[in-house]
Amino acid sequence: MIYYMYRVKRLFRNKTLFFWSIIFPLVLATFFKLAFSSITEKDWGFDTIAVAVTTEEGSGRDEMLISFLEEMKNEEQAFFDVTETDRETAERMLSEKEITAVIVTGEETSVMFRENGLNSTVVKTVLDSYLQSKDIFIEAAMTGKLAQVTEAFSEETETLVIREFKGASKDPMIQYFQALIAMASLYGAMYGLMNTNELNMNSTDVAARRLAAPMRKLPTVLADVAAAFTIQYVQFLIIIAYYLLVLKVDFGAVNGWLFFAGAVYSLFGVLIGYCIGSVIRQKENLQNAIMMGTVMFSCFLAGLMVGNLRITIELSAPIVNRINPATLVADSLQALCVMGDMERFARCIVSILIWCAGLVAVSVFAIGLRQRKEGRSVEKA
């Protein structure tokens, strides 16, 4: 226990590891929040569109169109904020981006936009609908069936039923935060790597001293793993608390399973470091480079740098998502907190545990192989 406490202290006091495993993810999360918090609202939100209606010289005011535009509502919010004005003023308003479109009524109804985009598409779609309805009424009047058509149009029957999206979060930007947790969890590899290097006599003076101590090696290794796991898990809790309490990220439904999952992620990260440290017994710089490269590439595939990459891979090469460590972490968070899909969550967690078992097996095998090799060298000598 004392050994475990000292090991926790030792790992915690390493400033570089502290920076990369906790400060960096927190800072990155803050930047994500600053940068992405308005995207969904601005890109997917519903805003009333400002339009100006102007009449061609010599034509009368198109009252039907104006009331048609003014009456269109999405729930209680109006689709359009209509300003009736002369053409010159309307064009000035358009060039100064005060409005999205200028609708010119007259012999032929036309619309002017400053630029293409969804708002322009909405104006165009609604205007087309209006013109098409007009045509149907004209045809009905010509065939003497105006009453029937008017009745069909005035029916309040709605055909389309809105099916609510079941996810607990409706902010797709959350996937960046999920990938960030994956990165922070896999950064636990740094602690695993430090532990292996401080138990490898050829690597550091600390390792030489520790190995010379009159203590069985298995408890030493277990205490090291427990210490690294503890720090990593506390860091996971800090990040989650920071997301929920400080940044107030819409992370979805948080329940007890998240804390269990956090423990699995933390162990996973630490074991990755152990495996790299056990297999690659070269310079520390090389170990670090391989570890960072592996973690960052894994996080890239999980969508840390390009948000939709995970779903793109899911559609083209799903096997990559089933085995990529960072994707498994991010995917399990998505399944648990957003989709509430416990089956998928369980599949991801089991995959991570299989990974953990594999990493332990490879580490033990690599250490055993090296010990046998060193033993033979000593015998020869």
Added chain:
Amino acid sequence: MKTVLKITRKALPSACVYFGIFCALMIAFSFLSGKEQEKNFQATKLDILVDDKDNSILSEALKTYLGKENKVSEDFDRELVSELIFNGVADYVVYIEDGFEETFLSGERGGLERQSIRANVAFLDEKVEVFFRYVRAELALGKTMEEACDAVLANCEKQAKTVVTTGKTQFLMAPGYYFFTYLAYILPAILIMVLGPIMYAFYKKDVKMRTDCGMVSVRKQNLVVVSGIALVAMLLWALLMILGAVIYGGDFTVTSFLCGMLNSFLFLLVSVAISVLIGVLVKGGDALNGASNLIGMGMAFICGVFVPAEFLPDGVNKFAEFLPASWYMKNVKLLCEEKSMAGQMGKFFENCGIITIFAVAIFSVFLVVVKRKKVA
């Protein structure tokens, strides 16, 4: 000078990593980028998935109707629907149940649902309702379902005349835009990693005291460090500019590319000032690495490099004005939004002036820090 270059060589691997990131970002966004904005109206096409279990005349007509101005697909994995919606791969999913046409004809509601997490697809809901209103009207005229659907689809060809009045030709999505944009991230990041160790090596207390005792005058020492830093910074800038001119030169006019060079040169001065300041403030390679990441990425996020400023909250945009990268980005936007810089020169040079003031201010802080360290 030899020492400066030796230290630079040591820092090259880290700088190469950033250079690699820069190239990867540029290449990735070059693939995503398009050509200049169309002068004609182009409707924004939404990705609509349709799960049609009815396969009736009415459901087929609805798909054709929606497909006229959107991308409609029926080929998708039903189990992944929530993921597709959540990730924005599908904007709108329509579910048509078996027997929908009969339900519609009976005047009841049911058999047709839609799912989306975007609030701004409300106009599409309205469009769908309008479609059924037309069909009802055509049926009221005594037509059969097939004739009614054909009439509605034919009637859809009637569209309002559209004019796009923009006087500007937008180059926002041109690859060249990304070249100048990502310079705002990469210049401070690389320079902190390369120049930081030089400053750290020369201004470390013991080293500084030793060199001050030597034969070389303080003035000459400073001159050597300054020329070394200038040489390294200029080499990096020249390399980047040549790369930009060769790959993305076609996206700009000669004037706008020259303006871009001037803008990036001024930002280079700011980056050098930040790097030398960080170099004398922090200790060791790890701290430099951290500072490089935090400053490079932080400024890039806040100043609209990774996410366009239009999408950032207003508070962030206001705060960003206290950072040099924000003014650099304003100039990049001027370069890329305007085909001709003629009417924008005043604004451009105004921004250049602000960037220069930032460089001078940060460099002054550096001088104060060095002076204080010397006194201490």
